[in-house]
Amino acid sequence: MQDLAGLDMPRKPPTFDGVALLWGLLFSLFSASAQVMACSQSCHxxxxxxxxxxxxxxxxxxxxxxxxxxxxxxxxxxxxHITHIPNNAFRELHYLQEVDLSNNDIETVDFGAFQGVSDSLLFLDLSNNRIKSVPKEAFARLRAKISLSNNPWHCECTLQEVLRELRLDPETVNEVICHTAVQEEYAGKSVIQVFDSGINFCNFHHKTTDVAMFVTMFGWFTMVIAYVIYYVRHNQEDARRHLEYLKSLPSSSQISKDCDTISTVL
Structure with missing residues (x-):
């Protein structure tokens, strides 16, 4: 029998399905690589x-x-000239460690702006913008060091609760100023100075809410009393008129006398 070991046996050509699968795999790898590596047209x-x-x-x-x-x-x-940080702005950037958004025109930060990067982000710069307040959820679970200096902050309960959970940049923390405040005497002071003095804007907020509720209830009570007084006086006036009408009618005794007189004449 002839030894077949040394013969070059004809190879089976790849099938169409195999070629298509191979090209599809290469295209997928190329596309994924391009998607990861391609730079934004607006950036370098x-x-x-x-x-x-x-x-x-x-x-x-x-x-x-x-x-x-x-x-x-x-x-x-x-x-x-960025004015807004929307929800999921960085969600696909799983390796993101540092974001510098300083010196923009940012006014609003959505509650889910940093979703997806809370674990990876190490530094966030939002200084020199136009941010007055942020929702509680905006910086939830962020472990990054954050710079919030030179923004027109409005110091109130929500901001105080937010800042208590953040790692503020120690080099710029004294530049986080209360541009306005629920208690006017603290406007113009640094947030840290206000908070360290023991001021709790949340207590003030609750007191303000209680006062507003008391004023509202007093207003409703006054309206009810006024209506009752009006109702009573109106009924008294109707009763007086009805009584005068009854008095104007001839009495039964007078009618009886008149009938007797008529009988006598007849």
Missing amino acids: CIEKSSMTVVQCMSRNLDKIPSDLPRNTVVLLLAAN
Whole structure:
């Protein structure tokens, strides 16, 4: 029998399904790589050890770009015209460690703005914006060091509760100022100075609410009393008129006398 070991046996050509599967896999890998590595058109990206620093400073942006590389570690968005941080703004950036949004026009921060990055984020700069207040949930579970200096903060109960849970940047913490406050005497003072003095805006809020409720209840009580007095006086007037009408009618004795007189005449 002829030894077949040394013969070059014809190889079975790949089937169409196998080729399609191979090309599909390569395309998927290429697409995933492109999605991770592609830089935003509005920014400049620098690659460092397979991680990306995205530089979007002074680009006249009015919102946070949505086409950021997924391997972004540092995101620099300072000196733009961004006014709002929406929900899930950084949700796909699972490696994000630093965000600089200083020197923008930010006024509102949605309650879910930092969802998805609460575990990875190490530093967040929101200084020099126009933020007056934030919802309690906005910074929930964030462990990052945060700079909130030079914003027109309105010091009240919610802000006090939010700041108690944050790691404020110690280098800028004294620049977090109460631009306005529920108690006017604290306007212009640093938040830390106010809080360290033992002021609790939440107690003041509750007292204000209690006073407002008391005033409202007193107003309703006054209206009820006024209505009762009006109702009584109105009924008294009707009763008086009815009594005068009854008095104006001839009495039964007078009618009887008149009948007797008529009988006598007849």
